[in-house]
Amino acid sequence: MELAAFQQLMASTYGENDRQRGVPATVAWLAEEVGELAQAVRKGTRAEQEHEFSDVMAWLASLANQIGIDLATVVERYAGGCPRCGTIPCHCPHGTDWT
Amino acid sequence: MELAAFQQLMASTYGENDRQRGVPATVAWLAEEVGELAQAVRKGTRAEQEHEFSDVMAWLASLANQIGIDLATVVERYAGGCPRCGTIPCHCPHGTDWT
Numbered sequence: 435m436e437l438a439a440f441q442q443l444m445a446s447t448y449g450e451n452d453r454q455r456g457v458p459a460t461v462a463w464l465a466e467e468v469g470e471l472a473q474a475v476r477k478g479t480r481a482e483q484e485h486e487f488s489d490v491m492a493w494l495a496s497l498a499n500q501i502g503i504d505l506a507t508v509v510e511r512y513a514g515g516c517p518r519c520g521t522i523p524c525h526c527p528h529g530t531d532w533t
Numbered sequence: 534m535e536l537a538a539f540q541q542l543m544a545s546t547y548g549e550n551d552r553q554r555g556v557p558a559t560v561a562w563l564a565e566e567v568g569e570l571a572q573a574v575r576k577g578t579r580a581e582q583e584h585e586f587s588d589v590m591a592w593l594a595s596l597a598n599q600i601g602i603d604l605a606t607v608v609e610r611y612a613g614g615c616p617r618c619g620t621i622p623c624h625c626p627h628g629t630d631w632t
Contacts, residue, residue: 443611443621451623497574505586509534509587512539516547
């Protein structure tokens with residue numbers, strides 16, 4: 435599925451629920467789903483990992499819909515590769531932090 | 534940008550960095566970026582919100598690449614609307630929790 439179509443589908447499916455819930459509760463739900471994804475990546479089955487990735491995508495789209503952000507547009511920031519060094523692959527110098 | 538193209542672009546741009554960093558550190562980075570998104574949604578500018586949504590998408594794609602998940606495929610779980618009630622819009626009964 436394309437990103438713009440997915441975000442529109444989330445608006446059609448959950449837009450009214452999103453408006454009733456409000457932004458802070460959507461952030462709370464997104465945080466919960468990221469936690470579930472972290473657990474699935476660590477010890478879940480492939481089906482559980484797929485499930486949690488799709489749920490995080492759904493809550494991210496719900497949050498974006500609530501504040502009027504178009505995900506397919508904002509990811510264009512990466513169209514030229516790494517936004518910092520501007521190359522593909524990224525050639526940013528890394529120190530002792532997590533690359 | 535389409536979701537599959539974005540995920541492939543993230544693999545080309547950050548795939549080697551991702552492999553060197555490893556999955557746990559990618560989960561840690563994703564969590565950090567979700568926190569930055571939460572703050573931008575609460576009190577950031579529109580540009581900061583756009584920036585943080587794109588960063589969360591990038592780290593989510595990096596994590597998906599590392600464990601072989603195709604985001605454009607997994608979101609098909611929502612193609613028929615809400616996976617629980619199977620309708621568009623969602624008609625799941627809601628209790629006193631966050632809708």
